[in-house]
Amino acid sequence: MDIPIRSRSRALILRYEHDRPVIESAARDALSRSGHEGHQDVADVVLHPHDAARGIRDQQPQDWAWAFHENERFADLLLQKEANLGLDHLPVHLFGCAPLVLMLHLGWRLSRRTLHVYQQSLADGAWAPGHDRTQPSTREDFFQVEGLPATRQGGHGYVALIVEVTKSIKDRAVADFQARYPSELLATVCLRPTRGPSTNAVQHPGEVSRAVEQFRSVLDTLHDRLEGAKAVLLVMDCPASFAAALGTAFNPNTQRPLWLHHFFPDKGYLPVHLMRPQRRAAQVPATREQILEASRVLGEVRKVHEELAHWLKEPEQRSLVDLVDGENLLHSQINSTPATETEPLFRYLQGEWRFHVDLLLALKALRERLASPTDWKECVRLLIIHEAYHVRQGGLTSYNYSGSGRTGWVLEAVDYDADDVAVQVAFAWRQAKQPGVVKDEGQARTLEAIVWNILESLRMFEPERPIRDLSERRLRRYLIWLFHACRLGVQASRKQDGTPLEERVIVEIAGLQGFPDAYESYPQQRVQLEGAEQSDSLGLAIYYQRTLVRESDKELIAAVLQVLSRWDSLSRAEAQDQMKLHFGRLFDRHRSLLNPRT
Numbered sequence: 150m151d152i153p154i155r156s157r158s159r160a161l162i163l164r165y166e167h168d169r170p171v172i173e174s175a176a177r178d179a180l181s182r183s184g185h186e187g188h189q190d191v192a193d194v195v196l197h198p199h200d201a202a203r204g205i206r207d208q209q210p211q212d213w214a215w216a217f218h219e220n221e222r223f224a225d226l227l228l229q230k231e232a233n234l235g236l237d238h239l240p241v242h243l244f245g246c247a248p249l250v251l252m253l254h255l256g257w258r259l260s261r262r263t264l265h266v267y268q269q270s271l272a273d274g275a276w277a278p279g280h281d282r283t284q285p286s287t288r289e290d291f292f293q294v295e296g297l298p299a300t301r302q303g304g305h306g307y308v309a310l311i312v313e314v315t316k317s318i319k320d321r322a323v324a325d326f327q328a329r330y331p332s333e334l335l336a337t338v339c340l341r342p343t344r345g346p347s348t349n350a351v352q353h354p355g356e357v358s359r360a361v362e363q364f365r366s367v368l369d370t371l372h373d374r375l376e377g378a379k380a381v382l383l384v385m386d387c388p389a390s391f392a393a394a395l396g397t398a399f400n401p402n403t404q405r406p407l408w409l410h411h412f413f414p415d416k417g418y419l420p421v422h423l424m425r426p427q428r429r430a431a432q433v434p435a436t437r438e439q440i441l442e443a444s445r446v447l448g449e450v451r452k453v454h455e456e457l458a459h460w461l462k463e464p465e466q467r468s469l470v471d472l473v474d475g476e477n478l479l480h481s482q483i484n485s486t487p488a489t490e491t492e493p494l495f496r497y498l499q500g501e502w503r504f505h506v507d508l509l510l511a512l513k514a515l516r517e518r519l520a521s522p523t524d525w526k527e528c529v530r531l532l533i534i535h536e537a538y539h540v541r542q543g544g545l546t547s548y549n550y551s552g553s554g555r556t557g558w559v560l561e562a563v564d565y566d567a568d569d570v571a572v573q574v575a576f577a578w579r580q581a582k583q584p585g586v587v588k589d590e591g592q593a594r595t596l597e598a599i600v601w602n603i604l605e606s607l608r609m610f611e612p613e614r615p616i617r618d619l620s621e622r623r624l625r626r627y628l629i630w631l632f633h634a635c636r637l638g639v640q641a642s643r644k645q646d647g648t649p650l651e652e653r654v655i656v657e658i659a660g661l662q663g664f665p666d667a668y669e670s671y672p673q674q675r676v677q678l679e680g681a682e683q684s685d686s687l688g689l690a691i692y693y694q695r696t697l698v699r700e701s702d703k704e705l706i707a708a709v710l711q712v713l714s715r716w717d718s719l720s721r722a723e724a725q726d727q728m729k730l731h732f733g734r735l736f737d738r739h740r741s742l743l744n745p746r747t
Contacts (some may be wrong), residue, residue: 152194152223152230160240165255166199167216167247168206176244178743179276185242194503196223196255197247205248210411213421217254224258229434235626236305238262244269244276249392250383250409250421256396257424264397268390275348278354278392282397286358287342296725297367298374305377306333308405310367312340312395314350314387318412322384325410325417330382335375338367347385357394365398372404380406380425384418401426435489435506437639443487443509450504450512451483453529464669473534474541502533511609518721519605526598527575528606534571537683539563561622562653565629568603569650593647599636600650601725604630608716610726616714620662627713628656632691634725635732637641639743654693660686678714682707689735691742698739705734 154161162180164171173193180187197219205216231239240263245252256264268279278284311319311328319339326334340363342350351357371381381404385392399407406425410418435443458479461470470479480500487506488529516525579587579595587595607627611619619627632654637647661676661684681687682703689700700706712727719727736743 152192152227154192154230154234154236154239155190156234156236157190158192158234158236158239159186160192160242162193163189163241163243164193164195165197165243165245165247165252166195167197167204167251168199168398169246170199171244171246175274175276176242176267179244179278180242183265183278185265191242196220199246205251210413213411214524216251217422220251220255220258221362224255231282233434240265242267243390243393245389245393247389247493248411249387251408252389252392252409253383253385253396253399254422254424256393258396260397260399264393266393268388268391277390279351279356280315280357280361280394282358284354284358286362287353287355289359290338290363291342291356291360292363293343294338294340294363294367295335297370298336301374301376302335303377304335304375306330306335306379307408308335308371308375308381309337310337310340310371310381310383312364312383312385312387313346314342314385314391315346315348317346318384318386318388321629322410322418325419326382335378336371338371340364351388351391357391359426360391361394361398364395367401368398368400368404377403378405380408380423380707382408382410382420384412386408389447399424403586409504435487439510440487440489440506442513443504443506446509446513446516447483447487448483450509450529451485453526454481454483454502454533455577457530457533460581461572465581466577468578473538473570473574474746477540478533478537502536508609515605515609518717522744523607524598524602527578528602530578531568531571531575531599531603531606534574535564535567538567538570558622561625564626565653568630570716572596572599572603572650575602591641591644591646593637593645596647597634597641597652600630600634600637601721604634605721615718616716617679618677621674621676624658624676624678625656628658628709629654631713631728631732632656632693635729636736636743638729639733639736652694654691656691658710659690678710681710691739693742698742700735700738702734705731 150564152161162173162176164173164176175453176193177187177191180191197216205213231237238261241259242265243255243259244267245255246269247255255520256266264280264282265278266280267276269276307326307330311322311325313319323337340360344350368381371378385395387395401407401424406423408420409422409424411421412418458481460466461479470476477500481502482500483502483504487509488503489506512525512529515528516522519525519528522713576595576599580598590598605625607630633650640647658676658681661678661681663676684703687701687706689706691698691700709728709731712724712731716724
């Protein structure tokens with residue numbers, strides 16, 4: 150997305166067009182009528198150009214994540230562009246035609262700047278000021294507040310917060326909440342205009358300013374008096390500009406998380422997005438030197454891709470192409486320019502692969518760590534085959550990857566199959582390119598080396614080093630491949646053939662300290678890797694080849710997690726040796742894990 154601001158820009162018109170187009174000339178005229186400069190040095194940008202075929206309101210609740218991500222991405226890009234130009238938080242004039250939840254979310258992301266929000270008249274389509282952060286609030290309360298707890302109270306659950314400005318929605322909202330959260334509602338708070346809900350309830354922007362103050366006060370009070378509240382369930386019926394204004398009152402660091410609910414005509418109020426603290430690294434624009442370095446790495450990645458595609462076109466590899474469903478891969482291209490958007494790090498769309506600057510720099514660091522061009526190229530091939538197989542699976546590419554972790558166990562199975570196919574292709578590559586080495590090393594040792602490369606590749610995607618915590622599903626993925634690598638190492642030392650990897654192993658550690666994952670927009674648990682030995686209930690369970698194994702040695706489990714956390718501070722050989730030592734102790738106690746099923 151290009152945001153066409155310049156160093157001379159004094160303001161930005163933002164047209165948000167989910168539901169219908171916003172005419173630029175009408176927006177500029179609205180600025181002029183409200184006393185603002187509407188033309189000279191006022192830039193204009195469209196966030197989500199109207200597309201009737203891709204209407205957000207027609208999509209299922211679980212498929213709304215991309216729209217909120219679009220808001221996040223726009224806000225981040227605007228900050229980046231301003232930083233590059235030496236600008237400090239340009240005023241934004243927002244003209245929004247979008248669902249209320251998206252308007253509120255966008256208002257929150259723009260809350261640190263001067264924000265003017267305009268409302269379109271249903272009668273003649275004209276735009277007029279709906280909210281202005283510089284507008285003083287009225288002395289009189291706009292809202293009548295009902296149901297707000299007067300004192301601290303206990304319990305664990307949710308708080309229903311109903312904002313009914315245009316019409317009354319309380320009865321329907323409460324019924325939907327009681328059906329969805331039957332025993333978890335701690336309180337039901339309702340905000341309605343003192344003059345009653347109506348299409349004319351808002352008569353002046355100053356009233357909206359007062360409403361924002363009251364909304365903020367309610368959120369603060371709920372945080373203070375309901376310590377066991379997991380989140381606030383928010384429903385609204387109000388003008389779009391009013392929703393954006395309410396978004397500016399939300400502070401995820403001092404208030405309870407907000408579960409935004411949208412009204413679906415056939416289903417009622419359903420949750421579409423959770424607003425909470427985001428442990429986001431500061432989005433620092435890539436430097437010219439970083440982009441140049443990423444471009445050099447990208448050139449090498451493209452060569453690996455070309456070599457792989459050329460090899461797969463050989464008649465002898467037809468079975469591999471069928472396995473991967475690799476026709477898309479054979480005819481795909483890698484974009485020659487490093488991507489600089491905030492997310493995702495890697496994308497496949499319409500036959501083209503795109504690599505983000507950050508991923509390319511991570512690949513550079515991986516190359517330095519491996520110190521083996523052959524292993525590094527294999528890591529790149531493993532990544533490409535894994536993602537190509539996702540294309541075949543039909544669920545984790547382009548825009549529809551967002552929210553896939555919401556179903557963690559399913560994603561784990563999907564990733565395992567993609568990893569397994571990537572290992573099979575890597576093994577076939579080694580057999581074709583290095584037949585003598587594979588024969589001398591044997592099947593088990595060759596597979597072991599490939600799996601260690603999978604583990605090294607996984608590390609590239611971690612946002613923090615050392616790894617102090619991981620999502621539960623991410624930890625399971627590491628444990629699965631650590632198990633296989635160490636198991637194959639034992640089999641190789643015994644001169645046994647490596648057991649095929651098609652059969653999944655289920656590995657899980659219980660008793661780790663968990664907390665909500667701030668890296669995701671959907672509920673997901675992260676677990677601490679450090680200090681695991683202090684847990685009284687720490688345990689490891691493995692289910693493999695119809696055999697269940699349970700291990701309660703806290704020191705052993707904590708040692709595995711410590712090596713995983715400190716992986717990057719160890720040499721590759723040290724990390725592998727320490728992990729083999731700890732898993733070796735596990736295999737000594739549970740020899741059934743090494744015996745192939747007959």
